[in-house]
Amino acid sequence: MPVYKGENEYIYGLHDQGGEDLLIVNNTAKGWVLLTEEIRANPNDTGSKDYRNLADKGLGVIVRLNYGYYGVGTIPHPQQYDDFARRAANFVQYSAGARIWLIGNEMNMRDEQPDGELITPRMYATCYSKCRNAIKSLAGHENDLVITGAIAPWNYQTPYDADPQGVYPANKIPNGPVNGYFGDYIQYLRDILLAIGPGNCDGIAVHAYTHGYDPDLVFSEAKMDPPYENYYKHFRTYKDQLNAIPFEFRHLPVYITESNGDKEPDGTRWPDVNSGWVKNAYQEINAWNQAKNQQIRTLVLYRWSEADAWSIKPKLQVQQDLQEAVARNYTWDPNVQPKPPLEIPVHIENISASLPTNPNLPPYATRPESAISRFILHHSATPPQVTPWRIAEYQTSQAATLRPGIAYHFCVKDDGTIYQTQPLTTISNHSGPYSVDSVGICLIGDFTNTPPPQKQLDATSLLLAHLSTKLLISPSANTIMGRSDVEPTISSPGATWPQWKDPLITRAQQYVSGEIAPPEVKPGYRARYLNHNTPSVMPVDQTIAVNLTLQNDGIFTWVRGGVNPFHLGFKWFNAQGEPLQFPDDLNFRASLPHDVAPGQKVTLNAKLRTPNAPGTYKLRWDMVHEQITWFGDQG
DSSP, X not given: OOOOTTOOSBOEEEESSSOGGGGEETTEEOSEEEEEEEOTTOTTOOOOOBOHHXXXXXXXXXXXXXXXXXXXXXSOOGGGHHHHHHHHHHHHHHOXXXXXXXXXXXXXXXXXXXXXXXXXXXXXXXXXXXXXXXHHTSTTOTTXXXXXOOOOTTOOOOOBOOOTTSSSOOBOEEEEEETTEEOOHHHHHHHHHHHHOTTSXXXXXXXXXXXXXXXXXXXXXXXXXXXXXXXXXXXXXXXHHHHTSOGGGTTSOEEEEEEEOOOOTTOOSSOSSOOSHHHHHHHHHHHHHHTTOSOEEEEEESOSSTTSTTOOTTOHHHHHHHHHHHTTOOBOOTTOOOOOOOOOOOOOEEOGGGSOOOTTSOOOOBOOGGGOOEEEEEEOOSOTTOOXXXXXXXXXXXXXXXXXSOSOSEEEOTTSOEEEOSOTTBOOOXXXXXXXXXXXXXXXXXXXXXXXXXXXXXXXXHHXXXXXXXXXXXXXXXXXXXXXXXXXXXXXXXXXXXXXXXXXXXXXXXXXXXXXXXXXXXXXXXXXXXXXOOOSSOOTTOEEEEEEEEEEOSSSOBOSSSSSOEEEEEEXXXXXXXXXXXXXXXXOOEEOSSOBOTTOEEEEEEEEEOOSSOXXXXXXXXXXXXXXXXXXXXX
């Protein structure tokens, strides 16, 4: 992570110039100054500013470029994006002393939107990208940093539909005040970055506040009321925001470009006391950075200017709090590398390619994984012995409304076996219009009168945790739902759903948070071939008898009988690696003499049919769980 020109190694900062002497100790600059400019969108305007009085002192300089302020819009209407980008480039070209440019501010807040027009993530991404391209096309500014505007935390005012380009899902939490919906401010940040795309962004701005100036609120673990009950209520909102950043963006610098305690219950902004709030805020960010998380390069206190009631210019005790914080010499580390995404291991049998389909129907539509925002649970309303293969057969060839393939992405058996039955990118019709942005998970069984058995619940919570970390979705009641939650007239996943919903979600949250460790993952289907007498040279088009001794190294018992027994089969491949086909009466299967538990051995008398033409072939013995999967297909 490089140190760019115009940056500072210390994390202290002030919004507005004038108080920068508080950040200079013994002629050493220890922080940043953020300035905000209203530039409008006249493409012929070359007005500019000179920031060298700050940069020459060694201070980091960030300049926020706004189309306008409250009501006018932090960025303009879409038809003015090109002119705004040209105006931004003109401002940059003729200004001096700055190399970091922030585009817009709190775009999800209605007061920052042009004439109240919602700024969707796609709209902001388009405007940002035009500005970034225009700025970086200037000679001498190719390496400037153009960073995204910060969201307004805790703001509900921008619900929106799914991205027209399919990159992100709709952001509409029901029962809200904006056309019947709330907007999720954390999803808004993530969706902006997804819309911009990896490699097209130079840095990310966030905002963090407390609701009051009690210094302990900086460290508060308190959460919001529904529908944001999984998000922090106070300063640690910055964690919610940084945790939502997709992995492809976690090498980028982060800047907290506004921070304070908002206001006291009596309306006071920045009471003039040295309470330790400032010291605690910088201590918190230093702890985050020291833990080798994505580095926050500055925390900018809002504000110095007396343009509003948050000014600390006349408040000497607050200034003293800042100076005492600066004396602690907190810096950020340019060498920190992004942490890989958290992975919750789980054993999943992927049988999606082997399930029945309906070739007479158009296939399901597809989506990027980034379009997924929630999970919807179902029950099969069948006996627990029913297999995913049988469900797929029914839905594709026997149901009143036929489907092109099985409706669910995953099926979970009562013994805890998890089957993947559709790719995540498939929009399978498991919940009507709610299928577009969701993953359908079917617990096999009927839970009208009794909840699922514990093994099934444990496996489902582990699957939800695994998918949550993979897809960067926070597990909560807003993201883990029964079909009856979105379609109340449908009783799936059974009338007992309210009994096991909260424990299921809590367990998934505990896995994701690390409060409990996931169980060790062992292979489901694994056979070890201990001994066999397969000839290396065989006559063509003949049946050969072979004896084999195998050991069950998986976690499933190989059952001899039933609807889905285990057998030993064979597969031939030609020199090009293509499989050979045999008629059913010659595609021999060897039956087990008895059930084979994990760890047990078994000797089988198998038959093998040889290819009908001379040549060099590859033979593979393979166990098969009939109508479920070949062992070899599971890796």
